[in-house]
Amino acid sequence: GLYVFNHHYHWYYSTPLIIINVVIILYIILQHFFAQKKNIINILTGAIIILFFYNGILTQYLSYKFVLPQVIDEQRYVPVFSWLNNESEKEASIFTSYPLMRMIPATTHSNVYYHGTGIYTLISDERLAHAYLAEVYLSGISSENIDAYLNEHQADIVGYVFGYRYAFQKDVCSNCASQETINLLAQKYKTISNDNFIEYLKKYPIDYIVWDKKINPNWDLDRFNLEKIKEFESLTVYGVK
Numbered sequence: 001g002l003y004v005f006n007h008h009y010h011w012y013y014s015t016p017l018i019i020i021n022v023v024i025i026l027y028i029i030l031q032h033f034f035a036q037k038k039n040i041i042n043i044l045t046g047a048i049i050i051l052f053f054y055n056g057i058l059t060q061y062l063s064y065k066f067v068l069p070q071v072i073d074e075q076r077y078v079p080v081f082s083w084l085n086n087e088s089e090k091e092a093s094i095f096t097s098y099p100l101m102r103m104i105p106a107t108t109h110s111n112v113y114y115h116g117t118g119i120y121t122l123i124s125d126e127r128l129a130h131a132y133l134a135e136v137y138l139s140g141i142s143s144e145n146i147d148a149y150l151n152e153h154q155a156d157i158v159g160y161v162f163g164y165r166y167a168f169q170k171d172v173c174s175n176c177a178s179q180e181t182i183n184l185l186a187q188k189y190k191t192i193s194n195d196n197f198i199e200y201l202k203k204y205p206i207d208y209i210v211w212d213k214k215i216n217p218n219w220d221l222d223r224f225n226l227e228k229i230k231e232f233e234s235l236t237v238y239g240v241k
Contacts, residue, residue: 019052070099077103079232080210084108087230088208095201095240096210097135113206119163127204132160133189134201138219143190150182150189157181198224198240209238 027045034040077100084092085108094104095113104112114131141149150157155175158166167174192200201209211221214234226238 023048023052074099074103076214076232076234080235080237081107083230083232083237084110092207093205094208094210095134095206097212097216100210100212100215111205113201113204114160116159119159119161119165125161128161129157129185129188130200130203132157133185133192134197136189137192137197138216138221140218140220143192146189147182147186150177150185154182157185194223198226201240206240209240211236211238 026048027041030041030044034044080100081104084094084104088110090109092110093113094101094110096104098116101112101115104110105115114128114135118128136146136149154177157177158175161181162177164174166172208229209221209226211219212235213219221236221238224238226240228236229239230237
């Protein structure tokens with residue numbers, strides 16, 4: 001009874017079918033008004049087709065141009081992918097942050113501790129929330145400030161744990177978490193410390209942590225006395241025994 005909201009169906013199916021139907025309808029209308037003037041029909045039909053193709057090409061060009069800087073920056077992850085594929089055991093579990101987390105399952109034989117699409121599976125809310133709190137802790141939020149932080153970042157909680165589950169219910173804010181949820185997360189967060197953080201992570205399978213110092217300069221993983229397995233400029237791989 002839950003609605004998994006997905007915009008891609010609209011863009012990849014509905015929109016192209018509408019464009020095709022609009023072209024056909026316009027062609028029929030042109031035939032009706034210019035039945036005796038074939039040249040005008042052909043010119044106008046050709047112009048419409050060219051317009052749609054131009055729009056498609058321009059949209060693709062601008063889309064690729066927009067993400068090009070990000071794609072260039074992501075090339076620095078190549079050494080990590082190579083190391084995981086050539087040096088690490090298969091099906092290893094990796095804890096890391098976005099955007100690296102979303103690429104590891106696609107480019108290596110490894111798994112990730114958390115992934116944004118987990119909200120669309122049967123993974124429990126508890127596990128998703130567990131990973132969320134781990135990332136919040138590494139970002140340096142103190143226990144004293146966690147209640148205020150969670151209240152200010154309700155959209156993050158929803159994105160990590162609930163997705164679109166409540167977005168279509170009447171009078172429910174799609175980016176709001178209940179106060180009960182916030183209180184439970186805050187209570188759990190206050191039990192985490194530098195002394196038990198690694199044990200906290202070990203509740204679920206974990207073999208390595210990859211620290212992207214460019215994206216997450218505040219993580220400071222050295223405080224946990226983990227073994228440094230490999231370093232690649234702004235990226236460091238730690239082993240979790």
